[in-house]
Amino acid sequence: MPPPITGPEILKIRHLDLRLAEKQGGAEAGIAACPGTQPCGKQCGTSVAPTERPQMLLSRYFLPVLKETPADAEIVSHRLMLRAGMIKQASAGIYSWLPLGYRVLRRIEQIVHEEQQRAGHIPMLMPTLQSAELWKESGRYDAYGPEMLRVRDRHDRDMLYGPTNEELITDIFRSNVASYRALPLTLYHIQWKFRDEVRPRFGVMRGREFLMKDGYNFDLTKDAALHAYNRHLVTYLRTYERMGLQAIPMRADSGPIGGDNTHEFLVLADTGESEVFYDSAVTDIRLGERDIDYDDMNQCRSVMEEFTSLYARTDETHDEAVFAQVPEERRRSARGIEVGQIFYFGTKYSDAMGATVQGPDGKPTPVHMGSHGIGVSRLLGAIIEASHDDKGIIWPEGVTPFHVGIVNLKQGDASTDSACEGIYRQLGAEGLTALYDDRNERAGAKFATMDLIGLPWRITVGPRGLANGRVELTSRRGGESEELAPEEAIARLRDIYAVHR
Ligand SMILES: Nc1ncnc2c1ncn2[C@@H]1O[C@H](COP(=O)(O)OP(=O)(O)OP(=O)(O)O)[C@@H](O)[C@H]1O
Numbered sequence: 377m378p379p380p381i382t383g384p385e386i387l388k389i390r391h392l393d394l395r396l397a398e399k400q401g402g403a404e405a406g407i408a409a410c411p412g413t414q415p416c417g418k419q420c421g422t423s424v425a426p427t428e429r430p431q432m433l434l435s436r437y438f439l440p441v442l443k444e445t446p447a448d449a450e451i452v453s454h455r456l457m458l459r460a461g462m463i464k465q466a467s468a469g470i471y472s473w474l475p476l477g478y479r480v481l482r483r484i485e486q487i488v489h490e491e492q493q494r495a496g497h498i499p500m501l502m503p504t505l506q507s508a509e510l511w512k513e514s515g516r517y518d519a520y521g522p523e524m525l526r527v528r529d530r531h532d533r534d535m536l537y538g539p540t541n542e543e544l545i546t547d548i549f550r551s552n553v554a555s556y557r558a559l560p561l562t563l564y565h566i567q568w569k570f571r572d573e574v575r576p577r578f579g580v581m582r583g584r585e586f587l588m589k590d591g592y593n594f595d596l597t598k599d600a601a602l603h604a605y606n607r608h609l610v611t612y613l614r615t616y617e618r619m620g621l622q623a624i625p626m627r628a629d630s631g632p633i634g635g636d637n638t639h640e641f642l643v644l645a646d647t648g649e650s651e652v653f654y655d656s657a658v659t660d661i662r663l664g665e666r667d668i669d670y671d672d673m674n675q676c677r678s679v680m681e682e683f684t685s686l687y688a689r690t691d692e693t694h695d696e697a698v699f700a701q702v703p704e705e706r707r708r709s710a711r712g713i714e715v716g717q718i719f720y721f722g723t724k725y726s727d728a729m730g731a732t733v734q735g736p737d738g739k740p741t742p743v744h745m746g747s748h749g750i751g752v753s754r755l756l757g758a759i760i761e762a763s764h765d766d767k768g769i770i771w772p773e774g775v776t777p778f779h780v781g782i783v784n785l786k787q788g789d790a791s792t793d794s795a796c797e798g799i800y801r802q803l804g805a806e807g808l809t810a811l812y813d814d815r816n817e818r819a820g821a822k823f824a825t826m827d828l829i830g831l832p833w834r835i836t837v838g839p840r841g842l843a844n845g846r847v848e849l850t851s852r853r854g855g856e857s858e859e860l861a862p863e864e865a866i867a868r869l870r871d872i873y874a875v876h877r
């Protein structure tokens with residue numbers, strides 16, 4: 377749940393009020409000056425929190441939508457992200473995040489943060505550039521191969537752009553933690569990674585630079601580390617469900633990270649790069665709203681067992697003989713998008729790098745570790761693959777860049793303008809974010825833009841409806857519209873979003 381609107385958030389709304397007031401004739405409109413600590417005017421952003429404006433006038437926004445379908449984009453999510461002005465390629469597999477894409481990226485990050493911290497995992501931030509020394513110590517500097525981007529600084533020191541962070545975190549741990557009393561400990565960050573993929577493709581799905589949440593648990597015993605593993609599995613299920621996604625944990629192969637206890641989370645999609653095999657009954661299980669005590673080992677284990685007992689494997693671990701035991705009508709093979717992976721790898725890094733703590737018996741004991749990743753930037757592509765139609769994106773409420781779009785059917789008409797501005801302001805006061813299409817455009821063009829960018833709800837305001845005190849509330853997903861009084865439409869949205877904060 378985002379925090380209630382207080383302090384700086386309120387300032388931002390007042391700044392927008394001010395902006396609308398400027399349009400309406402500034403001081404004459406009777407809107408008080410910005411109550412921030414700095415003078416307002418052009419520097420207005422400086423006195424508010426450095427977050428994004430909750431509300432936006434489309435005439436003032438930067439939304440470079442494309443009319444044409446980009447020819448070189450092979451899959452629908454990539455095409456729609458380009459068309460909706462969310463990203464722009466900077467070079468192969470490296471993207472700039474334009475304002476709309478950036479809003480969704482931040483929203484996804486926020487959900488990841490909330491679910492990690494709900495389980496007691498501690499956020500931090502490690503750098504993108506790392507010294508090669510630590511990687512030589514763990515033995516992965518040579519093992520990682522050409523996917524690792526290696527650079528040399530002016531003093532001829534070997535550096536690398538981190539593809540992952542086990543070494544760095546293990547070094548932080550061993551330098552600072554001496555006793556088992558500091559355990560259990562789980563630290564995580566959300567940071568850019570670089571992997572020089574042979575074939576960067578599908579937009580942000582397989583980038584070279586991409587945003588990943590990676591978390592690391594440190595535990596005294598294998599049992600405690602397996603609890604951390606199960607706990608992560610539960611946090612991931614909740615994270616994806618909040619984003620409107622079903623991501624199925626599947627038994628996987630650990631690759632260069634090492635260890636044999638690992639699950640990947642896959643979103644089923646024809647465009648997925650992984651081949652998967654599963655019992656169709658796994659698609660019926662949901663975590664839902666159940667209350668989880670993350671410190672309760674048995675509870676976390678039983679959720680893990682519930683979600684991983686049925687057959688669900690990627691091609692690397694697929695076993696025809698075991699699969700044959702699944703009732704034939706439930707056997708499925710399909711494609712999937714990997715949106716996360718969890719690992720328990722025991723003492724692999726702690727042994728190699730001397731990460732020990734003094735145990736209860738006073739003896740140095742290597743810690744049991746695991747690492748857990750979510751493909752934050754890839755998730756945008758995965759969500760769009762799972763939720764779109766021929767008109768554009770359909771954002772699930774949990775991740776939408778704005779809660780609602782407002783379309784003014786007769787821009788410049790005093791009554792529709794003022795009704796739209798009133799709704800826009802009221803939505804802001806309710807803590808709902810709105811993108812108000814106040815451009816002087818045809819209705820058809822405004823609808824097409826809203827459909828393309830995929831806001832789940834739209835309020836349409838026109839002179840005919842207004843004559844009866846009505847506006848239209850339309851669902852992007854179902855397409856159905858309802859005529860409501862403006863306050864009713866706002867109240868409806870408040871209820872819808874009450875569960876998605
Ligand atoms: N090149 C990439 N572009 C975008 N996201 C990525 C990329 N590589 C990995 N990810 C995301 O980061 C998560 C954690 O990284 P992990 O080390 O498990 O990746 P991986 O198994 O090598 O991924 P893949 O098999 O897709 O190459 C992955 O589950 C995936 O969602």
Ligand SMILES: [Mg+2]
Nearest residue numbers: 640714716717
């Ligand atoms: Mg993986």
